[in-house]
Amino acid sequence: MSPGFRNLHPGVVSHGVDKMNQNTPTTTDIRRFGYYIPKPTGTMDIVVHGRVASEKNLTEFHEVISVIFKLQPIIFSFNVVERNYQELTDSIQELRSQLDNSLATNAEPISLIMDRNILIIQKISNFLSSATAFLAQTETQLRNVYKKGSPELNAWNEKRHKIHADNFSYFFLYELRNFNQHCSLPFSSLNIAGERVSENASMLFNINTMILRDGLFNIGFTWGEKNTKRILEQAAPEFELLPLIPEYFHFLSQLCLDAVQLQSVQLAGCASYFDVLHRTLKIPAGAVPVIYIGESTSKETPPSRREIIPMMQFKYLLREYSKLINMCETAL
Template identity: 25%
Template sequence: MIRKLAFMKSTGVKEKGITVYREISSKEFNIGMEFNKEVGRYLRYMELYRMVEENFKDLANEIDSKNTAFRSGQEVDPDEFFLQANRLLLNFLSISRTFIDHSSRKIKKDYGADSKQDKRFGEALSNKYDNSFAYRFFYKLRNYSQHCGMPFGIVSERFVKNKFNQELPKIEILFDRDSLLNQYDSWSVVKQDLLAKPKTFSINEYIIEYMVCIKEINTTLLEIIGDELFKKIDDFSKWYAEVRNQHKDNGTPLITEYKNLEESQKGHTSNLVEFKIDKIKDIMKVYGIKASK
């Protein structure tokens, strides 16, 4: 396999021109591959978290929009509201639990069971479970939903006072404490939490707290993968600056691969290896770092 350094430029609306310069060293190749590997790892970790965020927004928007409509005097079908809220809650419970479980397994696979990274992530999960009712509750509620079906139990229409002491109509879907306890016997410590709650209670306060917990878990995840990620970004960025300066080319670097010397001399490329340069700016933004130009 022969590999060469090349640069790609857009030459038109859809066309791209590639200029091949020289054979690339194994060291340069490894720098590029390690960079792609770490950026790819970051993207796989973050995909699930983005899905959690989107599902949370969908659920919150459904509850808020129906309540806004109800307050403005529009007719809201309680049965349809019940169905859609439960559908979105089930989606959110599923993807948030998948995020937690998948991230935990991925860290064990990437860094090793009982590694410092694995222990740190495990401690973050234990901390949330031990100190947040919302986290414990929704963590177990996902299991409940698998065995017992829809978690919401009651549609409530009532008047509530705002900060100006005005009474406003409100429609919401409440959890039925006794139904949750009677239908499922594996709540563990959450059973005592539920017994301390009123017979019906709202999702609003607790779903926000749970999402905050998930966000903080993701922050720990970012910190765990950040050290190696930024080392590879730094190594690649230095090499990238060197080759651009060396060849006076402001295009995007890539590697052209050839099966043998004959194919290389004819310019018959068997594969193009592109670098995930476009992701650096997004990564810097997520970590709150100002990317250099």
């Protein structure tokens, strides 16, 4: 796939022009490709290519880059889940470190544990809520892109439902979000135990977020007969929450990857298109590629409006796509 304007040549070149007002009205909507280079002084060097982009060129351009805006909502939603997961992991590690320091400094550990308990509740609640939001938002985005009842949407939902049916961690944490949102805290107690492997060894702390299974059912929350039966059958009378979270995150990563891979052909096409465009325009390092809109008022003045070509957004998507692939392969 090519942008269709391999013979573009520089038209107006202006150095040191002040930042442009993108909302200035123009008398025409002709468009030319080009770029600008921001300067530390707040000005910019500008290149506007001479050939006017045809309607066919512009239609192809917007069709190719549409993959970026189809996938961005999915990736951004998953990024929120990922950040909440990392913050939860970090908060656990920070608590272990602070407990170690409390022994060395004779600090009062009870107030520390109470404060960390609240923080861990916050981080788990954030993670569960963002996970549910990601699943709902991704389904909505796929429905918008492929339409209700499409093979793509159906395949993604079937995968999600199978994971829910086959894996207690996914099932329980998905349902726990509703319990946490509408009824009570996400775990029953924060248990901290320290032990030494030998008399002269340092104290090692274990941190456990425990759930009392029967306590889930006597607090007034309606789990539903099917969910209640599954929890009673698959959960121990007392079980730990934290080990379930990495498993849940792995399944969410896989579902995000599956959603993105539905557009893998379009991603490859966009990469090829931008490669040709970059070479055609001879875009230097640090420059921002744009489409200039309207005519220049003089040879020394560039068009007053521009549309940024989303090459940076595309690079971000590719980086996140590659990261998802590595995460899912590593987890296996």
